[in-house]
Amino acid sequence: MRDRLFIIIAGAVVGLLAVILVMQGNPVNMGFCIACFIRDITGALGLHRAGVVQYIRPEIIGLVIGSFATALYVKEFRATGGSSPVLRFILGMLMMAGALIFLGCPLRMVLRLAGGDLNALIALPGYVVGVWLGTYFLGRGYTLGRSQEQSAVSGYAGPFLALVLLVLLLAAPAFIFFSEEGPGAMAAPIVLTLGAGLLVGILAQRTRLCTMGAIRDIILFKDYQLFYGFAAIFVVAFAGNLVTGQFNPGLEGQPVAHVDTVWNFLGMTVVGFAAVLAGGCPMRQLILTGEGQGDALITVFGMMAGAAFMHNFGLAGSPAGVSPAGQWIVFISLAVLFAIGFGNIKARLAAGKKGQARAS
Amino acid sequence: MDGVVDCRGLSCPEPVIEARQALQQASGGTVTVIVSNAVARDNVSRAAKSMGWQVNVEEDGEDFKLSITR
Numbered sequence: 108m109r110d111r112l113f114i115i116i117a118g119a120v121v122g123l124l125a126v127i128l129v130m131q132g133n134p135v136n137m138g139f140c141i142a143c144f145i146r147d148i149t150g151a152l153g154l155h156r157a158g159v160v161q162y163i164r165p166e167i168i169g170l171v172i173g174s175f176a177t178a179l180y181v182k183e184f185r186a187t188g189g190s191s192p193v194l195r196f197i198l199g200m201l202m203m204a205g206a207l208i209f210l211g212c213p214l215r216m217v218l219r220l221a222g223g224d225l226n227a228l229i230a231l232p233g234y235v236v237g238v239w240l241g242t243y244f245l246g247r248g249y250t251l252g253r254s255q256e257q258s259a260v261s262g263y264a265g266p267f268l269a270l271v272l273l274v275l276l277l278a279a280p281a282f283i284f285f286s287e288e289g290p291g292a293m294a295a296p297i298v299l300t301l302g303a304g305l306l307v308g309i310l311a312q313r314t315r316l317c318t319m320g321a322i323r324d325i326i327l328f329k330d331y332q333l334f335y336g337f338a339a340i341f342v343v344a345f346a347g348n349l350v351t352g353q354f355n356p357g358l359e360g361q362p363v364a365h366v367d368t369v370w371n372f373l374g375m376t377v378v379g380f381a382a383v384l385a386g387g388c389p390m391r392q393l394i395l396t397g398e399g400q401g402d403a404l405i406t407v408f409g410m411m412a413g414a415a416f417m418h419n420f421g422l423a424g425s426p427a428g429v430s431p432a433g434q435w436i437v438f439i440s441l442a443v444l445f446a447i448g449f450g451n452i453k454a455r456l457a458a459g460k461k462g463q464a465r466a467s
Numbered sequence: 468m469d470g471v472v473d474c475r476g477l478s479c480p481e482p483v484i485e486a487r488q489a490l491q492q493a494s495g496g497t498v499t500v501i502v503s504n505a506v507a508r509d510n511v512s513r514a515a516k517s518m519g520w521q522v523n524v525e526e527d528g529e530d531f532k533l534s535i536t537r
Contacts, residue, residue: 253476
């Protein structure tokens with residue numbers, strides 16, 4: 108009961124902060140969007156050159172540092188890794204590919220819905236289908252194998268990189284790209300965005316808030332714990348948007364969105380499917396990175412590579428819709444996800460034992 | 468000790484799936500589940516309790532040993 112209340116509070120805080128961040132300058136319905144923000148950071152580092160989406164988003168830095176500090180404090184920080192890093196990198200790429208077809212991670216999907224963007228209502232069942240596909244494999248013994256203890260340096264890598272990004276943001280050297288127009292140029296003040304990230308990082312580390320786990324645990328175990336947090340994000344953001352006059356229901360003309368029904372649906376199917384196979388939604392990967400999990404950090408790197416790939420080759424969706432090449436990416440992503448799913452069904456408890464036996 | 472389920476290095480929901488399977492097969496007695504992170508410790512505990520088992524958690528170095536009895 109206490110846990111349930113705590114995760115509802117955490118979800119409510121995320122929803123409330125999302126509304127506040129938009130009022131203070133973030134793009135509309137994008138108070139928090141993990142995929143968009145990682146994409147913006149990728150652009151700021153010059154790894155893609157889409158000029159309108161380049162900014163070092165402090166929310167991402169805050170999430171990692173907030174989780175890191177909390178994990179240290181409660182003694183849950185543990186440097187681990189080595190569970191199928193190549194596949195995790197690819198899953199990160201696919202998760203980002205799907206998100207950039209729909210134009211938002213699962214968190215932004217909820218926030219778009221709360222802002223009245225009915226395209227997100229089409230994406231939501233797509234996301235559920237994706238998560239369901241992933242649970243099909245989980246139920247049949249899908250695993251990426253056991254992670255192993257790593258050196259402490261490996262665990263500190265993620266939080267350290269977050270600090271490097273913070274320095275680059277504050278110093279703003281000439282080789283870092285900052286959008287002068289478009290969504291990348293819209294941002295609430297750093298003190299707010301960094302603070303919001305830190306707070307959510309702390310709460311998400313304690314409550315294990317995960318937008319994929321919310322759906323997955325219902326399908327697998329009829330466990331609604333994570334769903335309460337997910338629902339609280341929506342309810343509070345919806346109420347906040349109503350109160351502040353930011354609720355504009357409709358399909359057409361929604362901010363940073365398109366009306367291609369099929370691709371909104373399938374884009375989120377890719378995200379949900381990939382998130383289950385990777386063990387967490389984009390936000391959860393950042394939280395796990397803060398806890399020292401190298402497997403999560405490699406997934407985040409995969410997301411950055413995916414963002415670069417999607418923008419450099421003109422595959423990402425835009426308010427104009429999804430290009431034919433982008434549509435192909437959806438099918439290729441689904442095919443790769445099925446291959447990873449089928450290819451990793453094995454006796455879970457035996458996984459990794461062989462390697463250990465050989466080592467000893 | 469009736470059965471040991473070694474879930475070290477596995478991340479959720481995999482330990483929960485394995486623990487539930489073991490509990491369903493055991494139907495009674497003691498099942499020991501070893502996990503290596505706090506999330507798995509909490510989730511396996513919650514799942515076991517909801518299935519009507521009692522859980523006792525012991526720290527084992529950096530791992531957790533869950534003695535689940537009914």
